[in-house]
Amino acid sequence: MYRYDEFDQDFVHARVAEFSDQVQRRLAGEITEDQFRPLRLMNGVYLQLHAYMLRIAVPYGTLNSRQLRMLGHIARKYDKGYGHFTTRQNIQFNWPALSDIPAILADLASVEMHAIQTSGNCIRNVTADHFAGAAADEVADPRPYAEILRQWSSVHPEFSYLPRKFKIAVTGAERDRAAIQTHDIGLHLKKNAAGELGFAVYVGGGQGRTPMVARKIRDFLPEAELLSYCTAILRVYNLYGRRDNKFKARIKILVHETGVEEITRQVEAEWQALKDAELKLPEADIQAINAYFAPPALVSRPEGDDAVKQARLDSKSFSEWLDQNVVTHRHPDYAAVTISLKGIGEVPGDATDSQMEAVADIAEKYAFDELRVSHEQNLILPHVARADLKAVYDALVEIGLATANSNLISDIISCPGLDYCALATARSIPVAQEISRRFASLERQREIGELKLKISGCINACGHHHVGHIGILGVEKKGTELYQVTLGGSADENTSVGEIIGRGFSSDEITDAIEQIVDTYLGLRLSPDERFIDAYRRVGPAPFKEALYAGETKAA
């Protein structure tokens, strides 16, 4: 993985010193909250309902064990013994004292981490496929390009005060696991007919109160022009993006209001002035960054096949975990493992200090010291020898992280909601927990098959409800929580925005409603192979509306 060079390390240390001084001056009353707020936000410090919140960047979701151990240490020493992994592949701590934040940032800097640009109207943490470098279907590892974008976008003088925040995601496979079409810029790394690497470029995706699927504005951008083209897009956005209305300031609105043809024309025109100039990436630079992401030396471990076969016979629960949480690796003797942070009835994305430390130990011992945070709020061990899978499973069982529910209905994305968040209008975690408990039976979950359920506690859609196969949006209506259901959303290579199915449900009704939707699907699917999303796309909302609301119509 990428290691800081002298410049990176000096820059992060300088920022820690600068922000520590700003914190001290704030605590001493030398600067006002109005002066301090933009400074703290630039360094990932929010104020939530109960306390401050610190959001720490995990670039493209990649961590080593030393870094995860440090996060565990921070959770224990400065917070309340846990952290929350987010849909931006980052981690948040919910209870840090402002006066402790300088010490936390110094600890983070000692393991090459920081909280810079995890808030504010700038280019945020660049996200990537969590199986990058491991996936069997990958053309090339997207992370070197995410790292190039990180370096380019960090305190970029031209793009530090954009009309609104800006999110970029990169995938290196046809199958999109990074939800690139829901981002301001989505990059699909691919090869052209000549075998050269480049990107399909998508612009203007986003969720929030106005969900939009990104539009493809270029089918193939040579890799060397990554920064010149992104600069062209950002320039057009910076110039024409709306600054009069916060809710209309994202690039998705600009693309929508301007039209994709005109935006494409503007970007291409801007790019003509930038291409083949100083932003063109020299091949040597790309190679230098690529070298940081050289895959670990995966020695041949052919004994894995027999070991897995035997362990399957010995343990049904291991066998189920293998089926659900282990995916094919590009090397036949290896696999990529999803560590579910979605234990039945638990808080999606939360991990305790000791779990973080134990996972770090597992990564060090069995997974070449590499970890990922997925945007679905799980942890990933990208490279595990199949021969070691049983040992990894046993170690995960010991710390309560062996739930075999990856991609099933209890693998729920949920924002923190009104239990923590100052913006939320309803709770989302308790809804996730109740649905998880209702569908606790793994047998039942597996019978239902792949089902992406996503919950947000307000219209800002941090819980990605718009692109859930089943999405739930919590709102406040007449002083109580009301949950609106959308169906048919998806965040893969066939991204779609879900449709509101009808009137919302109270907190007492929502789990029953979800169960009714699932039962309706089970009753109408053509075969167990027809996933929920495929069945919904085939039949549309009518059967689900009928199941949910028919009684009301008749009564009325």
Next chain:
Amino acid sequence: MKVLTANRLSDGIAVWYADGGWAETVGHADIAHDKTAEDRLEAIGAAAGANNEVVDVNLIDVTVVDGLVEPVRLREKIRAAGPTIRTDLGKQASPQPARAA
């Protein structure tokens, strides 16, 4: 009925104005029953913000139940208690302190 709430600058912990200071629990917060009293609390809040004791100062609606102040809105109830999903954390985790004499 309204009370004055904010978050303490140094650690961000939710606090309520009571008995001339900032209490960590809402139960005995000073209640404004009329506009004059609300204006007084607002002035106190503005001064405390300017004085860098607290941030995010707000007046919130409350009721009184069994002699204790309770916020009306769910958001403020959660602020006053802690996360509903972690009853071991926040104000709800420690016993209510007796009213200061």
